[in-house]
Amino acid sequence: MRRQMLIGARRFLSSRRKPQRFASLATALRVFHEQNGHFLVPYTFQVPTDNSSDNLWPEETRGLNLGRQLGAFIDTSTANSSPGLQSVRHQLDAVGFPDIRDWRRFQWTEVTLAALKTFKKIEGHMLVSRSFQVPEGDLQWPKPTWGLKLGVQVNVLRRKRETLPNYQLQDLEELGFVWVVMNYNWDVVIMPALRRYREIYGHCRVRQCFVAGTGGEDEKNAPENWPTELHGCRLGSIVNSIRAASAYSEYVERDGEELKKLGFNLSDFEQKWQEVVLPALQAYYRIHGHCDIPVSFVVPDEEPWPPELWGMLLGYIARNIRNRGDYFLQVFQDYEKLEEIGFVSNANATKWQHGFLPALETYARVYGNANVPAGFVVPSEHPWPDEAHGLQLGEFVANDKQRKRFADFIAIDRVQLEEMGFFWANVTRIEPKLGSG
Known part of the structure; x- marks a missing residue:
């Protein structure tokens, strides 16, 4: 009999403890909203406990783990509609707290997703750098996102792709979220840039310093000749990394046929030949009337030699072409041009x-x-x-x-x-x- 009375007392106290547990929730949320302009309480947020005069939190809320309390209330009230919990719900309604059934989804929509949408609106793409953090106080961004380490969050999403809830996956797909950065770079930046370069210049021998749409002395590289999304693309540097470091080898193999049609050559020998070696041989012929180049000849730092050739060890290069077979394919390909300037010996x-x-x-x-x-x-x-x-x-x-x-x-x-x-x-x-x- 005594045992049954104890069990009953525990149940009674337990039933009374839950609403007491959330008694200060509405008051704390009101103050939080007044200070921050939103209800997106971080999970780890705790109400300050100090007794200083500038602490505007009511005494009964101080020390409250507000983030955890709020999450616990939403989870509990969704599964249980007891009178005590309904009373707390009415208190939350009075301070303007929305009727949320899924706290994690609400946080996702109002913080992470909102930040991603804003980033895309401002930057025009979804390539969030790992170090990017939403700036504090910037009115372009929703207040709940201020200070969010968005770059870190993006990498977490990529890593956990297989375990994300369906609503997050759907939101991300609709937004055009970049799951694999190299896929995006190749399909949306590199290949379109190479195609446009070919359209403009008639070849794909991209100079290492070339940056799309920067204008300057190169009228063909005027901004209006390039799609806005490719402005500033360091195509020369990208092409160099593809050749030197075998970057994007999987994509080069996949799109090999199109690259061949564009005239893109993986070997930098072709580019050096077309941009440096052949023009230097032709310049020597124009200046000297022949191509019997001494082995010791170095291009002088003066006109009429083009500045980009100054200091070139042309005699050494010419000897190796003749005796060692350097640039063999290029020599074969441009045989007629070399024949015209008399560079056919050996x-x-x-x-x-x-x-x-x-x-x-x-x-x-x-x-x-x-x-x-x-x-x-x-x-x-x-x-x-x-x-x-x-x-x-x-x-x-x-x-x-x-x-x-x-x-x-x-x-x-x-x-x-x-x-x-x-x-x-x-x-x-x-x-x-x-x-x-």
Whole structure:
């Protein structure tokens, strides 16, 4: 009997304790709202306990863990509609606190989601840097978001994507939230920038210092020629990182066909050749009337040499092109231009020794025959020689005119070639044209 009375007393006291637990909640929320202009109480917020004259909190609220109390009340009142809890609810109505059934969702909507929406409105994108924090006192931002470490929050969302509630996932998708930054950079920035660069300049040899839409002396780079979202894109630096650090290799492989059509070359040899080496050789010819460049020649720091070539070790570079096979593919590609300026000495020997002959040997070894398809291009992979990567070997085999330029070398290596299955004994050398005067 005594045991039953004790149990009953505990139940009675327990039923009375819950509303007492929230007795100061409405009062504390009123003061919080007066001071902050909103009801988004941080979970860890505790009412100040000091007794100073500038403490405007009523004495009965001091020390109250307001954030935890508020969350506990919403959870409890949602599952239980006892008279005591309803009384507290009426008190909250009186101070203007909204009827919230899901405190976490309310916080999400009014703080994190509101901050993300504001960031997008101000910045025009969703690439929130990890260090970004919502500025205090900035009226562009909702008050509940002031001081929020949004960059940290964004990284938490990305990390916890698989466990986020559906409403958060839906909100983020509608907002265009960036789950994988590299995806966004490649699809929304890099590829559109390369396409536009090609449209404007007719090629994809992007200078390392190039920044989209900055104008200056380059009239083609005027802001109006670029979409607003690409203004300030450091495309030259991006392209350099793609080449030097194999950045975005997955995306380069995925969009390889389009990059090829755009004329984008992963090797910086192509860019250096087009922007520096070939222009330097052509400039030497214009100035000196020939291309017999001494090995010790260094481009002088004076006109008529372009400033971007000053100090270049052109003699050393020219020697390595002729003797070592440097820029082999570029020499082959621009053979006619080099022929016009007289830079052909030993060029064919280099092409044959470092390119065609090793490529033919590798083809016969790999495929067991000499039936090279007309469209065959040497793959950039083992076991193909590095110097021959990208070489249009099929076109060389099928094109008599191309082979005639190498007639002397074909004759010298005839036995070796015939052992592989290449029978070109009747190739006649193309003689240089004599001037009419």
